Amino acid sequence: MPAVLRRLKRLGARGSHFGIVALFTVFAAFPFFWMVVTTFKRTPDLMNTKNNPFLFNQPPTLEHLRVLFFDTLYGRWLWNTAFVGVLVVAITLLLAVPAAYSLARLTGRGGEQLGIGIFLTYLVPPTILFIPLARVVSNLGLKDSLWSLILVYPSFTVPFCTWLLMGFFKAIPRDLEEAAMIDGYSRFGAFVKVVIPLSIAGILTVVIFSLTLVMQEFVYGMTFISFASQYTVSVGVPTFLVRGDVYFWGSLMAACFIASVPIAILYNFFVDRFIAGFTVGAVKG
């Protein structure tokens, strides 16, 4: 019965397709679910190993959120993180976009090697760099100031983002820029009017990537800043919500959840942009 077989085959294919998607969905969503559940669980419910950990065995509570917002400087840390994040993203774009364009277009074959060289600097871990950089920061008089982070964070966001953007710029056919240059723009004009709009996916990736790096960075934040009021989320939360071997799980999870939601939303908004074959139709095809 080939018809029945074909039907079965199709069903099987669809089934495994959905199965895989479901698996990844669970994998991706589970941490969020866990954070939300833990945020609203009473501590005795949380600590009792006999309880079902996935459900509320006692009525939910807002106690952990109260601790987070009123007993710590969490609001302030969120603000600090956003402040550093926005400025670091701006600096990264300002440096990485022209650098990547130059490397992709103007430096000939050496550009590729130079790009890889720049990327390699990203691989030097902060655990090696934080001691010398601490000297630099202190000599500049930026110790305990958020500006120390704004100065140091681009040292890892710029190399990676330059390398990332190089790929995007290379994917844009040269003809398009040349057409714009013949149509009446300078190279810079062609870059702004044609290349930037076409690499918007790359630029958004850079924004999100830099923001994520800033939000999770710990070593520099810990080393350069010792006032609680100047902490970022990634330093403040573990410092104040882990006291000795007492973990304030509910508040910890709440803090992580609140900090991760904006990034998750940002990703979801622009996921199409990341994936879309944006230059389709530009050249023959």
Add this chain to the structure above:
Amino acid sequence: MAIVETRNIKKYFGDVPAVNGVDLSTEEGEFLVLLGPSGCGKTTLLRMIAGLEEPTSGEILIGGQVVNDLPPRARKIAMVFQSYALYPHMTVFKNIAFPLKAQSVPKETWQSKVEWAASMFGIEKLLHRKPRELSGGERQRVALARALVREPTVFLLDEPLSNLDAKLRTSAREELQQFQRRIGTTTIYVTHDQVEAMGLGDRIAVMNQGKVRQLGTPQEIYHEPADTFVAGFLGSPPMNLVEYDDTIVGFRPETFLPREVFGVQDDLVAFQFKVTRIEYLGADRLLYGFLGGKLADAHVISRLPSTVTASIQQGETYEFVVQAKDLKFFDKETGLRTGPRPL
């Protein structure tokens, strides 16, 4: 409208010459075709005229003005790329209006200018679409409309038909020629396709290895080739080239015919022709084989139109003739054309 002139222009990529001393001058409103095999430097020459490549030495003049130091945007040229280079993030309307915007043309006039350019190519209905929603032929028209809208003094076209299928290419060729005649703008057109070149060009510059080998009308290029390269590049099949002493003798396959085709004429040169293979192509028969006698073992081709009904058998030897005026002679060393001599 303007005259484009290049004076001893050279372009080296490292040590490799891509364009090696080209002197070329268009006429007012002319359709000039740069024809040559890939890698002959024709596209590089066009890009230097456009200002996208900087010449290593030499001068480029547009409308009598040296433009070497002018950026592309200041040369009053328009270029159509092989890939069309439409801006994928803009609608057709915005694509066509893009040069107007770039040159700060008042916004009120955009609508009428874009509509005019679009109407020249019959694409008024496509103005709201994106390039990815267009077929190859439509994209090509949009690219042409975008080039036209700013009313340039020179059109530069880089193989604009090569991405179209064969049928569309024929009609696009016709449209392109009509359009050029109508607007009368000097046009330089790059192609490796000899049919396109012969069909479109007022004059053709045949290029090879960075040099112009011959510049002339399609008739001159075809019937009076300046050297063996031009003779061998044009025509399908190309000219038969046969070594004879210190010269090379050339004759077109369609002039190499059985004796009986000609009546009693005294300017005929006869050859013994052993036919080894016959290709029947409908309108023509192609005969492959070898010459006998003093040009022994030279491989040649004859093209018989279907009006020649002589029966030809594979493996047989026949007497074929060429009219003396159709024999071309070339120097064996240089490949250059020389005067006629007796065979």
